[in-house]
Amino acid sequence: xxxxxxxxxxxxxxxxxxxxxxxxxxxxxxxxxxxxxxxxxxxxxxxxxxxxxxxxxxxxxxxxxxxxxxxxxxxxxxxxxxxxxxxxxxxxxxxxxxxxxxxxxxxxxxxxxxxxxxxxxxxxxxxxxxxxxxxxxxxxxxxxxxxxxxxxxxxxxxxxxxxxxxxxxxxxxxxxxxxxxxxxxxxxxxxxxxxxxxxxxxxxxxxxxxxxxxxxxxxxxxxxxxxxxxxxxxxxxxxxxxxxxxxxxxxxxxxxxxxxxxxxxxxxxxxxxxxxxxxxxxxxxxxxxxxxxxxxxxxxxxxxxxxxxxxxxxxxxxxxxxxxxxxxxxxxxxxxxxxxxxxxxxxxxxxxxxxxxxxxxxxxxxxxxxxxxxxxxxxxxxxxxxxxxxxxxxxxxxxxxxxxxxxxxxxxxxxxxxxxxxxxxxxx
Amino acid sequence: xxxxxxxxxxxxxxxxxxxxxxxxxxxxxxxxxxxxxxxxxxxxxxxxxxxxxxxxxxxxxxxxxxxxxxxxxxxxxxxxxxxxxxxxxxxxxxxxxxxxxxxxxxxxxxxxxxxxxxxxxxxxxxxxxxxxxxxxxxxxxxxxxxxxxxxxxxxxxxxxxxxxxxxxxxxxxxxxxxxxxxxxxxxxxxxxxxxxxxxxxxxxxxxxxxxxxxxxxxxxxxxxxxxxxxxxxxxxxxxxxxxxxxxxxxxxxxxxxxxxxxxxxxxxxxxxxxxxxxxxxxxxxxxxxxxxxxxxxxxxxxxxxxxxxxxxxxxxxxx
Numbered sequence: 001x002x003x004x005x006x007x008x009x010x011x012x013x014x015x016x017x018x019x020x021x022x023x024x025x026x027x028x029x030x031x032x033x034x035x036x037x038x039x040x041x042x043x044x045x046x047x048x049x050x051x052x053x054x055x056x057x058x059x060x061x062x063x064x065x066x067x068x069x070x071x072x073x074x075x076x077x078x079x080x081x082x083x084x085x086x087x088x089x090x091x092x093x094x095x096x097x098x099x100x101x102x103x104x105x106x107x108x109x110x111x112x113x114x115x116x117x118x119x120x121x122x123x124x125x126x127x128x129x130x131x132x133x134x135x136x137x138x139x140x141x142x143x144x145x146x147x148x149x150x151x152x153x154x155x156x157x158x159x160x161x162x163x164x165x166x167x168x169x170x171x172x173x174x175x176x177x178x179x180x181x182x183x184x185x186x187x188x189x190x191x192x193x194x195x196x197x198x199x200x201x202x203x204x205x206x207x208x209x210x211x212x213x214x215x216x217x218x219x220x221x222x223x224x225x226x227x228x229x230x231x232x233x234x235x236x237x238x239x240x241x242x243x244x245x246x247x248x249x250x251x252x253x254x255x256x257x258x259x260x261x262x263x264x265x266x267x268x269x270x271x272x273x274x275x276x277x278x279x280x281x282x283x284x285x286x287x288x289x290x291x292x293x294x295x296x297x298x299x300x301x302x303x304x305x306x307x308x309x310x311x312x313x314x315x316x317x318x319x320x321x322x323x324x325x326x327x328x329x330x331x332x333x334x335x336x337x338x339x340x341x342x343x344x345x346x347x348x349x350x351x352x353x354x355x356x357x358x359x360x361x362x363x364x365x366x367x368x369x370x371x372x373x374x375x376x377x378x379x380x381x382x383x384x385x386x387x388x389x390x391x392x393x394x395x396x397x398x399x400x401x402x403x404x405x406x407x408x409x410x411x412x413x414x415x416x417x418x419x420x421x422x423x424x425x426x427x428x
Numbered sequence: 429x430x431x432x433x434x435x436x437x438x439x440x441x442x443x444x445x446x447x448x449x450x451x452x453x454x455x456x457x458x459x460x461x462x463x464x465x466x467x468x469x470x471x472x473x474x475x476x477x478x479x480x481x482x483x484x485x486x487x488x489x490x491x492x493x494x495x496x497x498x499x500x501x502x503x504x505x506x507x508x509x510x511x512x513x514x515x516x517x518x519x520x521x522x523x524x525x526x527x528x529x530x531x532x533x534x535x536x537x538x539x540x541x542x543x544x545x546x547x548x549x550x551x552x553x554x555x556x557x558x559x560x561x562x563x564x565x566x567x568x569x570x571x572x573x574x575x576x577x578x579x580x581x582x583x584x585x586x587x588x589x590x591x592x593x594x595x596x597x598x599x600x601x602x603x604x605x606x607x608x609x610x611x612x613x614x615x616x617x618x619x620x621x622x623x624x625x626x627x628x629x630x631x632x633x634x635x636x637x638x639x640x641x642x643x644x645x646x647x648x649x650x651x652x653x654x655x656x657x658x659x660x661x662x663x664x665x666x667x668x669x670x671x672x673x674x675x676x677x678x679x680x681x682x683x684x685x686x687x688x689x690x691x692x693x694x695x696x697x698x699x700x701x702x703x704x705x706x707x708x709x710x711x712x713x714x715x716x717x718x719x720x721x722x723x724x725x726x727x728x729x730x731x732x733x734x735x736x737x738x739x740x741x742x743x744x745x746x747x
Contacts, residue, residue, distance in 0.1 A: 086711045089500050110499075110714060119501030199606055199694055259584025261695060262606025397713045408696030413608045 044331040044338065045075040047091075047098035049084035049111075054289055057355035058102055058152075061347065065338055072334065085110025092121040092326065099329040100338065103149050103322050105140035106391035108399055113141055113324060117148040123325035123332060125150055128343045132360050134319050140391055141322065149322030150339050153348070153357035156284035156301055157206060157316040157388050158376060163298040165191075165275035172278075172375075175308040176246070180253040186278070187254030194250070195271030195280045198261040198407050203268070205403030207281040209316070209389050212243035214306035217386050218314035224392040227427065234420040234427075244416035247409045261410045273297070283320075287372045288356025302375045315379055318387035319360055397426035486727075493721035498714045510721035520722065523693075523700040526612060527729075530701060531680030534619040539672055541620065542627025547657070549628075550635045560632070564625040571622060575689035578618045579605065582690075606695045615699050618686055623679065627672045634668025635661070674737045681730045702726040 048058040062074045077098050079087050088111055091097035103122070107114040116122050124142070129150040133141055142148040166172050169186060173179035183193045197203035216223050216239035223239075226232045234240050250256065257267065257277055271277030273294045279302065280286075287299040303315040323342065325335045341347060345361055352359040358366060358373065358380075368377025379385060390399040405419030493510055497503035514520045545563055549556040566574060580586050582604040589601035604614045638661055646656045662669075684703040687693065693700035693708070702722055710719025 093500065110712070115498065115500060115714075121500070199692065201692075259603040259606075262584055262603030395714060397715065400708075400713055404694065404696050407606070407694055411606060411608050411695045411698075413696045413698065 042069070042071050042334050042337075043073040043075070044100060044329070044334040045077055045098035046100045046102075047077040047079060047084075047088065048102040049081040050078045051081035054292070057351060060354045061342060061351050062338070064347075064350065065341055068341075072338075074338075089116075092116065092119075092328075095328045097121075097326045097328070099326055099331045099335045101324050101326055102152075103324040104320055104391070105137060105149060105151075105318075105322060105387075106393070107140075107395065108390040108393045109396055112391075113149045113322065114143060116324070117142050117146075121327055122148040123327045123329070124148060125325065125339065126336075128340055132319075132343055132348070134360065134387075137318060137387055137391075140387070149324045150343060151319030151360045152321050152323060152342070153319065153352045153355050153360050154317050154363060155320040155355075155357050155388075156373065156376060156380075156385075157318075157320075158210065158284055159279040159302045159304055160272065160282050160284060160287050160290065161279040161300050161302050162272050162275050162277070162290075163300045165278045168275070169278060172302060173305050175305045177308045179255070179305050180249065183250070183253040183255035190276070192257040192260075192271070192277045193255045193279060194257075195263075195268040195277035196256040196260040196410075197263050197265045197268050198256070198410055199263060200265050201400065201403030201407070203265065203281060204406035204410075205390070205399050206283075208243060208247060208402050208406045210281050210304045211246045212240060212389065213304065213314040213316060213386075214312040215239040215243045215246075217316075217389065218306070218312035218384070221386050224389060228392075228394070234423040235417060237420070240420055241416055244406070244409060244419055247406055248416075251410055256410075261407060269293075272299070284373070285356040291372075300372045300375055303379055313379060313384060315376055315385050316388045317358065317380060317385040318391060320388060320391070394427060398423050401426040489720050490724055492717055493724045495717045497716045499710065499716040500714075503717070506717065510718045511725070513718060514722060514725060519697050519700060520702075520705060522697055523702050523705045524725075524729075526699060527681055527701040527703070527726075529612065530616060530619060530683060531677050531733075533616045534623050534680045534683075535673055535676035537616070537620045538623035538676060539627045539669070541624040542672065543631050545624065545628045546631035546635055547661075550632065560628070563628050566622045567625040567629075572685045572689050574622065575618065575686040578621075578686075579690050582614055605691050608695055608698050611691055611695060611698045615687060615690055618690060619680065619683060622686065623676055627676065630668050630672040630675075631665060634665035638664040670738065674734055677733050677737055678730055681733065682726065702729070 046058065046062055048056050050056050056078060059076055059078070062076065066072050066074055075098075088097065088101055088103075092101075102111070103113050103116065104111050105114075106112050113122065117124075124146045125148060129141075129147045130138075132151045133147065134151060134154065137151075138145070138147070141151070161172065169182065169191075173182050179193065186193050194207075196207065216237065219239065220226070223232065223237075227234070251260075257263070257271055260267070268277070268280040268282060269290070272280050272290055275297070281304075284301040287301055291297065291299045303313050306312040306314070323339055325332060325339070329335060342351070345359075348359045348361045351357075356372070363380070368374050368380070373380075390402075393399060401422040402419065405414055405422055408414030409416060409419065492503075494505055494507060495503040496506045496509070545559075549559050549563075553559065581588050583589075584601070584603040588604065589598075592598060592601050602610065604610050642664075643656055643660055646660050651659065682703050683701060684707065687699055687701055687704050688707070691699040693704045703726065706719050706722045706726065708719075709715045709722060
């Protein structure tokens, strides 16, 4: 009996000691991590999405801030890109989101500013953020004239090209008809003009939107406003129909690599890095990551050629990411100080260089020559660009209908009309 | 079976007899207390946790099925609108049909394969222990990790197409997971591969209870292999069949991670299931109300088929 009691005590101790230790450690870490410092703390946390092993430009900028301000401590909370939206929403609702969160303008994504601001999760920002608003995009950074996000950089959404492979193939096609011809030539030599991730909705959606640039938004930059006012529909738009029919044209001309319908993003990376594909429909900032990963290759940004003689070359360039302050933050002053510092021209330029993007301020005097953006410099200077369309769409279901629909067009499951009708249905 | 049950029953009755015997009351009472170890209320914390975590959470989720909540901010109660939308949307109806196809396909093929392997590895083969482990391995491995390996195998530049090209069947090479006709079958292959081991283990447990003497008697009476299986083995392992098929259907109806990893529901919804649609609606497209409604529909379907399955395969109709 005594032995039994002793062994029971030993068992109890064996369970209790680690439990108490764990509780104590949790308690310790909680108190250390707790940053309740309404009394002017210079400590704050920052959440951002990551999609590769390359250090996030948001983190690099924040580290620069800590270097310049040794008394500031920033806790980084990187999240995988595919689960970032849901994590951000859950944390905001639970009241434990980071003090500064990276958001996107508009309402087309889970991290979009408008629904988060309307739900009261974001702190209104001051005039510094207002001054950084890209022209014509104020409505996507907050309702009722208020601003809830500070734009970080101008991201071009066009084609990223392997310039070495382009030179090897001759010249980059000047119009859409020449593009079809080049596709056929490249296909016969075992290469492709485009590397497509047909199984990755973000890529198929961006491909279709790029095709719509010259066919829809070059002719009518306010098309989204008209759609919101129910003056037009996707299914009734000749431009949108032409854009989705062009997906079939590109497929039939052999513009995509073999097996494109089932390919992931790795097919784009592999194709562009090896030069077996000349271009990909990916955010322009990827040129920098590709160049750093592929020694000796040169990557650039180009616009998708418009139809012959239309003179409607057009691309998307907009602030796709923003810094927002969590309305429930206890370190708002420290967060605002960081945003004020990040808004300085020196920092916006530095961030653009780190990110491989264009600076959110001073674009008029930006020197495009010699850089990755030299082929789109004229279009930007001439104002032939607009915001990425889905930023202005009311929900993410519209983009999903487009992205999955394009895959359906490539596999022959859907017609352009069916996809456009699905987009109208998703718009609501 | 009866012979082994009898002594246990007698042993269980022994204290009752002892209680009737004069002078044996004290001993009996202490034994009785010893058997009454534990009280019903000891289970209360567990019941409370299960109730709070499982049923309350499910109930709250079920409530949102009748709202237009986007996952954030305010919401309105919209009644049956979300359910109407499910049955009007061809994508959701397609997801329902894919769900049933994958669930019943994987149960049927997985159980047949599992039974064949279990019969083969039951007694005869010397290396049966190694083979059992190998066949059971897919059950132990992470479905997500193995799905990515299968994705690589079925990739357009993957080993399967390389093999087809090597044997001169290069014209059959295709992006298996992005082909509208083949994608669902490719997913089914992966599901069957991962469920076979589980069915095999259940059938092996069932086969262990089949008396060798009865099989030998049937063989002596002139029953051939099929007759022995049909009339002796199969009736004896009927409870194992019930368990394997019920668990298989429940698992098949809610399958999620292999499909997300293999196709993400594509191409263009060709492999979409109710579970992947629940995730997309609730968490990717900001339609939490619609996702919750789909989850309720999925739960009702699982319950329906689980009950039907249990009734069809129970060994005693009076159970």
